[in-house]
Amino acid sequence: MLEYCLSCDYEETLELKRESVIITVRGEAIEATEAFYHCPACLEKFTSSYGHDALEEAYREYRNRHHLVQPEEMRHWREQYGLTLTELSQLLEWEETTLNRFEQGALQETSEDKWLKFIMIPQNLLYLIISKPETLSAEKRKQLITQLSTNRNVVETLQRFYSLLRENFSDFSKQMMDRTKPA
Numbered sequence: 035m036l037e038y039c040l041s042c043d044y045e046e047t048l049e050l051k052r053e054s055v056i057i058t059v060r061g062e063a064i065e066a067t068e069a070f071y072h073c074p075a076c077l078e079k080f081t082s083s084y085g086h087d088a089l090e091e092a093y094r095e096y097r098n099r100h101h102l103v104q105p106e107e108m109r110h111w112r113e114q115y116g117l118t119l120t121e122l123s124q125l126l127e128w129e130e131t132t133l134n135r136f137e138q139g140a141l142q143e144t145s146e147d148k149w150l151k152f153i154m155i156p157q158n159l160l161y162l163i164i165s166k167p168e169t170l171s172a173e174k175r176k177q178l179i180t181q182l183s184t185n186r187n188v189v190e191t192l193q194r195f196y197s198l199l200r201e202n203f204s205d206f207s208k209q210m211m212d213r214t215k216p217a
C-alpha cells in the first residue's frame with residue numbers, strides 16, 4: 035500500500051507504523067494497536083488505510099473480557115437461520131439500524147447483549163417466532179418452526195420442562211383434591 039505525504043512535498047512513499055495506544059472503553063483501559071503512516075520530513079501522521087482499526091480492536095477485547103457476543107457471531111447466527119436484518123430486528127423489537135450497527139462493530143450495552151443471548155437460544159427463538167407470526171412470511175415461519183422444533187437441544191429442554199411441570203402439577207392437583215375432600 036503506497037501512501038505519499040499530503041502535507042509536504044516529501045517524495046518517498048511513507049512507511050506504515052504501528053504504535054500501542056490505550057483506549058478507554060466504558061471506563062476500562064484497553065491496549066490496542068494503532069496503524070498509521072508517518073512522514074519523516076514534516077512529521078505529520080496519517081491514519082492508515084490498511085484496514086486496522088484500534089477502536090474496533092479495543093471493543094473486541096472489551097467484549098471478550100465481559101463475555102459479550104462478537105459482531106461476526108451475531109451475523110453467522112442470524113444467517114444460519116436465514117433471517118434477514120429486518121426480520122431479526124422485528125423479532126428483537128429493535129430498530130434495524132441498531133442491529134446493523136452491532137453487526138458492523140458498534141459496542142452493545144450489557145442489557146442488549148442479554149436480550150441477544152436470550153434469542154440465540156433455539157427454544158427462545160422458536161417461542162418468539164411462534165408468538166410473533168406477523169414478522170415472517172408463512173413459508174419461512176413454517177420452515178423455521180420445523181427446523182427449531184426438531185433441534186435436539188430444544189427437544190431435550192422441552193422434555194425436561196414438561197417432566198418438571200408434570201411432577202409439580204401432580205403434587206399440586208393432589209393438594210387441591212385433599213383440600214376439597216369432605217371432612
Ligand SMILES: [Zn+2]
Pocket residue numbers: 039040041042043044073074075076077078
Ligand atoms: Zn510530509
